Amino acid sequence: xxxxxxxxxxxxxxxxxxxxxxxxxxxxxxxxxxxxxxxxxxxxxxxxxxxxxxxxxxxxxxxxxxxxxxxxxxxxxxxxxxxxxxxxxxxxxxxxxxxxxxxxxxxxxxxxxxxxxxxxxxxxxxxxxxxxxxxxxxxxxxxxxxxxxxxxxxxxxxxxxxxxxxxxxxxxxxxxxxxxxxxxxxxxxxxxxxxxxxxxxxxxxxxxxxxxxxxxxxxxxxxxxxxxxxxxxxxxxxxxxxxxxxxxxxxxxxxxxxxxxxxxxxxxxxxxxxxxxxxxxxxxxxxxxxxxxxxxxxxxxxxxxxxxxxxxxxxxxxxxxxxxxxxxxxxxxxxxxxxxxxxxxxxxxxxxxxxxxxxxxxxxxxxxxxxxxxxxxxxxxxxxxxxxxxxxxxxxxxxxxxxxxxxxxxxxxxxxxxxxxxxxxxxxxxxxxxxxxxxxxxxxxxxxxxxxxxxxxxxxxxxxxxxxxxxxxxxxxxxxxxxxxxxxxxxxxxxxxxxxxxxxxxxxxxxxxxxxxxxxxxxxxxxxxxxxxxxxxxxxxxxxxxxxxxxxxxxxxxxxxxxxxxxxxxxxxxxxxxxxxxxxxxxxxxxxxxxxxxxxxxxxxxxxxxxxxxxxxxxxxxxxxxxxxxxxxxxxxxxxxxxxxxxx
Amino acid sequence: xxxxxxxxxxxxxxxxxxxxxxxxxxxxxxxxxxxxxxxxxxxxxxxxxxxxxxxxxxxxxxxxxxxxxxxxxxxxxxxxxxxxxxxxxxxxxxxxxxxxxxxxxxxxxxxxxxxxxxxxxxxxxxxxxxxxxxxxxxxxxxxxxxxxxxxxxxxxxxxxxxxxxxxxxxxxxxxxxxxxxxxxxxxxxxxxxxxxxxxxxxxxxxxxxxxxxxxxxxxxxxxxxxxxxxxxxxxxxxxxxxxxxxxxxxxxxxxxxxxxxxxxxxxxxxxxxxxxxxxxxxxxxxxxxxxxxxx
Numbered sequence: 001x002x003x004x005x006x007x008x009x010x011x012x013x014x015x016x017x018x019x020x021x022x023x024x025x026x027x028x029x030x031x032x033x034x035x036x037x038x039x040x041x042x043x044x045x046x047x048x049x050x051x052x053x054x055x056x057x058x059x060x061x062x063x064x065x066x067x068x069x070x071x072x073x074x075x076x077x078x079x080x081x082x083x084x085x086x087x088x089x090x091x092x093x094x095x096x097x098x099x100x101x102x103x104x105x106x107x108x109x110x111x112x113x114x115x116x117x118x119x120x121x122x123x124x125x126x127x128x129x130x131x132x133x134x135x136x137x138x139x140x141x142x143x144x145x146x147x148x149x150x151x152x153x154x155x156x157x158x159x160x161x162x163x164x165x166x167x168x169x170x171x172x173x174x175x176x177x178x179x180x181x182x183x184x185x186x187x188x189x190x191x192x193x194x195x196x197x198x199x200x201x202x203x204x205x206x207x208x209x210x211x212x213x214x215x216x217x218x219x220x221x222x223x224x225x226x227x228x229x230x231x232x233x234x235x236x237x238x239x240x241x242x243x244x245x246x247x248x249x250x251x252x253x254x255x256x257x258x259x260x261x262x263x264x265x266x267x268x269x270x271x272x273x274x275x276x277x278x279x280x281x282x283x284x285x286x287x288x289x290x291x292x293x294x295x296x297x298x299x300x301x302x303x304x305x306x307x308x309x310x311x312x313x314x315x316x317x318x319x320x321x322x323x324x325x326x327x328x329x330x331x332x333x334x335x336x337x338x339x340x341x342x343x344x345x346x347x348x349x350x351x352x353x354x355x356x357x358x359x360x361x362x363x364x365x366x367x368x369x370x371x372x373x374x375x376x377x378x379x380x381x382x383x384x385x386x387x388x389x390x391x392x393x394x395x396x397x398x399x400x401x402x403x404x405x406x407x408x409x410x411x412x413x414x415x416x417x418x419x420x421x422x423x424x425x426x427x428x429x430x431x432x433x434x435x436x437x438x439x440x441x442x443x444x445x446x447x448x449x450x451x452x453x454x455x456x457x458x459x460x461x462x463x464x465x466x467x468x469x470x471x472x473x474x475x476x477x478x479x480x481x482x483x484x485x486x487x488x489x490x491x492x493x494x495x496x497x498x499x500x501x502x503x504x505x506x507x508x509x510x511x512x513x514x515x516x517x518x519x520x521x522x523x524x525x526x527x528x529x530x531x532x533x534x535x536x537x538x539x540x541x542x543x544x545x546x547x548x549x550x551x552x553x554x555x556x557x558x559x560x561x562x563x564x565x566x567x568x569x570x571x572x573x574x575x576x577x578x579x580x581x582x583x584x585x586x587x588x589x590x591x592x593x594x595x596x597x598x599x600x601x602x603x604x605x606x607x608x609x610x611x612x613x614x615x616x617x618x619x620x621x622x623x624x625x626x627x628x629x630x631x632x633x634x635x636x637x638x639x640x641x642x643x644x645x646x647x648x
Numbered sequence: 649x650x651x652x653x654x655x656x657x658x659x660x661x662x663x664x665x666x667x668x669x670x671x672x673x674x675x676x677x678x679x680x681x682x683x684x685x686x687x688x689x690x691x692x693x694x695x696x697x698x699x700x701x702x703x704x705x706x707x708x709x710x711x712x713x714x715x716x717x718x719x720x721x722x723x724x725x726x727x728x729x730x731x732x733x734x735x736x737x738x739x740x741x742x743x744x745x746x747x748x749x750x751x752x753x754x755x756x757x758x759x760x761x762x763x764x765x766x767x768x769x770x771x772x773x774x775x776x777x778x779x780x781x782x783x784x785x786x787x788x789x790x791x792x793x794x795x796x797x798x799x800x801x802x803x804x805x806x807x808x809x810x811x812x813x814x815x816x817x818x819x820x821x822x823x824x825x826x827x828x829x830x831x832x833x834x835x836x837x838x839x840x841x842x843x844x845x846x847x848x849x850x851x852x853x854x855x856x857x858x859x860x861x862x863x864x865x866x867x868x869x870x871x872x873x874x875x876x877x878x879x880x881x882x883x884x885x886x887x888x889x890x891x892x893x894x895x896x897x898x899x900x901x902x903x904x905x906x907x908x909x910x911x912x913x914x915x916x917x918x919x920x921x922x923x924x925x926x927x928x929x930x931x932x933x934x935x936x937x938x939x940x941x942x943x
Contacts, residue, residue: 018834068826081809081834086825090814097826410816427813432690432710585793585813585820588692592736595818599766618762625732628705628725629693636704 019082022072029070032062037077046079050443052425056089057367057408061186064103065096080425091427091584093134093171093409094367100133101167103205106184106368107132110173110329110578111524111560111571112486113181121181124195125168128202134169166205172411172578173329173528174368177486177560178238178493187370238336239493241510244501246472249460249480250337250344250453251496258340260375262382265343271388273462277351278396280462282312285355289458291466293478298323298414298451299529299555300633301544304458307448310438311356314446318358320400321423321442321449322349324365324372325407325414328527329578330558333482334452336494338365338372341456342379346402348455350389351462353400356448361402364419367409377404411582415632416441416449418584429586430632453482453557473499477543481557485511488518488563497542504538507561514563521564526555528575529637531644532568551644569601569609572645576601579638590635593626597639611646619646651717660713667695667708670721677721678730678752680737681794682709683844685907686804689795693733694752697721705729731756739763740818742790745848749792777856780829783837783916785856786822790849793820797841797850805909810834811841822849839915843898843908854895865890873900876914881905883914894918 025033036055040048055074059066066089075082089095096104107125109118125132176182179191183198190201240255242248248255252268259265277285290305311318322345326334337345349361363380365373380402383389391399405423407413413422417431420442441447457479461469470478477499483506486492490512497506503523507513514520522532531552533540540546544554562571576598585591600619604611611619623639630636649660653670660669665688670677681692688710696705700718705726708719720726734753738760743749752758778786795813802809810833814823824833842850851859858864872887883906888896897915901908 018832071825081812082825083810083812083814083823083833086823087812087814090823091816412816427816432707434712580817583817585815585817586691588733588736588792591793591818591820592740596736596739596763596766603766614762614765618766621728621732625693625729625736629696629729629733630704631690631693 019072019076023069025070025073028062029059032058045077048078049080049425050423051078052080052085052088056095060095065099088427095408102165103186105168106171107168108174108182109170111574112177112330115487116180118181120195121193121198124198129166129168132169133167166202175326175332175335177330177332184368239491242496243510244498246498247480247496250456250482254336254340262386270343271347273459274347274351276462277354282355285351288461288466292461292469294457296451297453304454307438308356311446311448317445318356319442319445319447320349320353320358320361321447322363322452322455323419323449324363324452325419327366327411327414328556328558330484330486330527330560331556332484333494335369335372337452337456339375342376344456344459345452346379346383348458350400351458352448359400362423363402363404364423365406367407373406380404412584412634429584474543476545484558487561488514489561490515499543500541502539502541518563520561521566522562522568524560526553527558528578529640530555531640568645569605572642573601573605575641587631589625590630593622594638596622649713649715651713653719654721664713665709666711666713666719669713675721677708679709683796686799691795694730696729698723698726731758734758735760737792741792743847746846781831782853784842784853785851787849788821790847792847796844800840800844806838806840808834808836837912840909852896878913883910885914894921
């Protein structure tokens with residue numbers, strides 16, 4: 001495969017004649033598309049299928065939905081078949097393919113927000129705006145094909161709700177669990193939301209006529225303004241803390257207010273690690289990471305140095321991808337790093353590129369993180385302008401540049417091969433492996449892909465030495481870990497601890513325990529793909545091996561606390577609904593299995609939480625086929641939390 | 649590459665799959681989404697097998713053979729997984745016209761009925777047949793999302809790209825874009841998607857209408873092999889004939905020229921046979937015009 005983006009069969013055999021006959025897009029749609037095409041010469045747009053998602057996002061921002069004539073215009077420009085492009089548009093939760101309200105408030109009703117009053121906000125929204133566009137009462141269905149969709153295709157706007165300017169929908173976890181309950185409106189995050197705050201926000205939306213209002217487009221003038229500590233205006237900054245040996249390590253700058261400009265970062269020791277890496281050379285830098293025993297922080301805990309070595313062995317061009325599609329319910333660590341310490345992520349990525357001989361990098365930020373996107377984009381631009389990225393960066397005989405991409409609402413795109421497909425403009429469906437990303441990753445090239453926290457950890461490893469870092473933590477879990485604590489605790493927040501710290505200590509000493517002197521009933525550990533831990537298990541040290549020994553997982557490092565007032569089966573139903581809505585639909589065990597699993601939990605709830613023999617047999621058979629035969633981790637891990645509850 | 653399948657030593661050329669290696673020594677592995685003329689899809693997971701050292705089961709249709717690989721195709725774990733896959737398939741789509749799935753269900757002892765007890769939830773609305781043209785019918789309720797039709801329509805066979813998977817999860821579906829009627833899509837009515845559909849979610853209009861009217865009777869049908877009269881390629885045709893009338897045209901998959909794929913003329917241009925006179929294929933565009941009017 002040739003260098004750079006390659007679309008499968010670009011334009012070959014695609015009959016564009018029907019598209020030529022389509023009406024032209026509306027002026028605002030055309031303007032939005034011009035922004036996307038601006039940097040690519042007309043003759044080289046064919047085959048740049050990777051521009052498809054940015055184009056769809058631009059249309060969504062401009063109009064609130066992707067219309068048929070506008071989609072046809074995109075297809076003409078890129079040489080992508082209409083059905084394919086539609087299949088991509090209809091894949092993502094933040095893109096709409098039928099007319100509806102101009103602005104949509106995405107209210108998080110995931111576990112942490114559920115425990116902090118999302119239902120009161122939902123009631124207010126229902127009263128104010130009518131039923132949600134998307135939510136549990138539809139079984140989570142996003143507009144099945146029907147007359148509304150058809151009429152929408154021809155732009156007559158006849159579908160229900162088209163007249164209202166503001167609508168709402170339930171959303172899976174928005175990664176704002178430390179300021180729950182939360183909502184996302186356009187590119188604004190509303191945190192610690194009260195019914196009054198919600199009302200004010202709705203009035204602004206109805207008056208603004210533009211979703212971003214004074215905030216501007218993420219790439220617009222507002223992005224140049226200094227980032228507030230909390231990102232969106234009026235949203236409190238993240239709460240954070242640390243305990244134990246060597247901490248704060250990753251949170252050092254975050255705890256003192258962040259370093260969101262290059263000068264602030266340089267003043268705090270920034271880019272010394274890259275300097276060190278260049279002294280050591282690619283092999284030496286790689287050896288430090290190997291000595292550090294760094295395991296991937298995204299959930300799979302794969303040794304980072306092995307990925308580096310595998311990619312370095314392959315012929316170039318090689319790529320580095322930063323997986324910032326943090327979507328695991330209860331997890332917000334990557335968001336905080338990107339918002340407040342973006343250059344550390346960028347420096348770690350640059351070191352990974354240096355060690356593996358990679359020439360290009362991509363940062364894929366989840367669509368629900370507008371502030372993290374603005375922050376990292378700004379950081380990339382500043383780094384490039386000052387020679388920390390780009391051609392012969394810092395005088396090196398090697399070049400590395402980074403592009404920032406945004407997701408559009410799909411948990412499965414955190415799966416690394418689905419993420420590659422998403423960047424390439426395909427549906428976010430995981431690929432079969434082998435081949436592995438280190439052999440054939442993004443655009444078919446050898447690719448190192450790491451989670452945000454993993455890349456940020458590379459910086460202290462180079463600064464203080466792999467041996468020093470490797471001695472932190474436990475026998476099989478080296479270093480420190482960021483833990484997102486939310487739910488029923490006094491101080492939800494982001495905490496850093498060395499591996500091996502007992503979970504109870506994190507909950508009680510850092511997060512202040514359950515509020516109001518209540519008793520902790522269970523902790524959802526590792527996110528929706530993790531398991532419930534019960535009180536007697538809370539003395540378990542947080543480490544890969546110790547949690548594995550009790551059938552749990554570190555996962556993404558999320559701890560969602562549920563006190564004695566929580567209904568665990570209600571939580572279980574939310575988790576089951578999450579997987580049902582986030583399955584890509586490619587393989588049978590996950591596509592059908594996640595639906596059946598949701599039905600099963602509903603059946604258990606109807607029986608008051610009693611799991612009889614028949615339901616138990618169904619669950620065991622279902623869990624087995626999902627774990628054994630699903631294509632990717634989503635389906636394989638989807639039964640975990642429920643299994644830990646059923647076992648009880 | 650030397651490997652072992654159920655204890656049999658097998659030699660497989662590099663790049664070949666476990667499925668191919670198993671079939672070469674007569675070890676049966678069931679498949680549903682796999683089609684011999686298409687690249688492996690790996691969506692249905694019916695062909696999963698155990699590979700020593702692998703945490704999960706692997707799809708035999710997709711996984712390439714490796715030196716020293718130890719494969720087991722008939723363990724309790726494999727059978728239980730296949731049985732569940734078939735139960736899930738049958739619980740999610742109308743598979744009554746998919747004989748291969750029915751055969752597998754009885755062989756594996758699959759009981760999709762046990763999932764019915766859960767269906768308190770509003771099921772997805774039945775979508776019913778889509779009758780928007782005279783040549784074929786789409787029945788989404790029979791669709792198992794095997795992706796075969798999408799692959800055949802796209803770069804692997806027809807290069808038309810008229811359909812794709814849209815939506816996601818349980819509501820994923822095959823869609824020409826915005827749920828357009830087929831005559832308004834990029835479809836060229838070659839019928840190659842119908843040829844690869846394993847469940848009659850895509851079916852020829854004649855066949856669909858005869859089934860609806862109770863007139864479709866396979867016991868009264870015979871196959872006549874002939875050569876397409878239209879162009880010079882000379883594609884082999886298989887005419888399915890009932891009561892001395894053509895009811896369906898297919899092509900043999902083992903024909904190296906067509907591999908079972910035809911164009912609109914060979915597939916649908918046979919009405920003149922029954923008109924009693926040799927009319928030119930102008931009949932075809934008219935059929936499409938009619939379809940457009942119906943839609």
